Amino acid sequence: MKLQAALDTLTLDECLDLLKETNGSVQIAEVGTPFVIKEGMRPVRAIKKAFPNIEVLADTKIMDAGEFEADACFEAGADIVTVLGVSNDATIAGVVRSAKKYGRKVMVDMIEVQDLAKRTAEVDQMGVDYICVHTAFDVQATGKDPLDDLKVVNQVIKNAKSAVAGGVKLATIDAIVNEGAEIIVVGGAICNADDRAAMAKALQGRLK
Numbered sequence: 001m002k003l004q005a006a007l008d009t010l011t012l013d014e015c016l017d018l019l020k021e022t023n024g025s026v027q028i029a030e031v032g033t034p035f036v037i038k039e040g041m042r043p044v045r046a047i048k049k050a051f052p053n054i055e056v057l058a059d060t061k062i063m064d065a066g067e068f069e070a071d072a073c074f075e076a077g078a079d080i081v082t083v084l085g086v087s088n089d090a091t092i093a094g095v096v097r098s099a100k101k102y103g104r105k106v107m108v109d110m111i112e113v114q115d116l117a118k119r120t121a122e123v124d125q126m127g128v129d130y131i132c133v134h135t136a137f138d139v140q141a142t143g144k145d146p147l148d149d150l151k152v153v154n155q156v157i158k159n160a161k162s163a164v165a166g167g168v169k170l171a172t173i174d175a176i177v178n179e180g181a182e183i184i185v186v187g188g189a190i191c192n193a194d195d196r197a198a199m200a201k202a203l204q205g206r207l208k
């Protein structure tokens, strides 16, 4: 299991400090979608250069022009790129082609997929590395969390590994760990913690 820290709202300098403070607890640094919108691929390059041993995920949530957009992320040094599960198969296939070309990985973000079992079965046949269940930030306030969706994906997948995102915190991580996921994504619970290093260490301590 790997802990992925989602860096969504901090500045680049704050992210570099966070990764220094939490070094050893975080295996994957996610350059979050809001961060990509603000800064493009600059944080991907900077984080990869400063922390060559940490995997960098570009959370681009690609929806079209899959190969072209994924190429740009991998050229910047991303180890993993995200594409949306609701995208056309041709878009996901393009991202997979790009990843194979660069020797990198693809995560499919299943945010807002309506028939999760059906789409997971389809995407699982497409050569992707991770299938990530994701409770959208905008619906987390309703109390929904991603555990039930993770159970669905874990029952269906035969090739890809599962990942989970959306409001995961210390109080909810044990149930996720017990269910099983290769990557557990935590954003706000680390970035907004009073002591980020202690929080990342505590979360990492719960992983198997």
Ligand SMILES: O=C(CO)[C@H](O)[C@H](O)COP(=O)(O)O
Binding pocket: 006, 007, 008, 030, 032, 033, 059, 135, 136, 137, 165, 166, 167, 168, 185, 186, 187, 188, 189
């Ligand atoms: O992709 C995202 C939002 O679309 C976030 O990075 C992901 O949900 C993790 O952040 P948090 O733990 O704060 O929900």
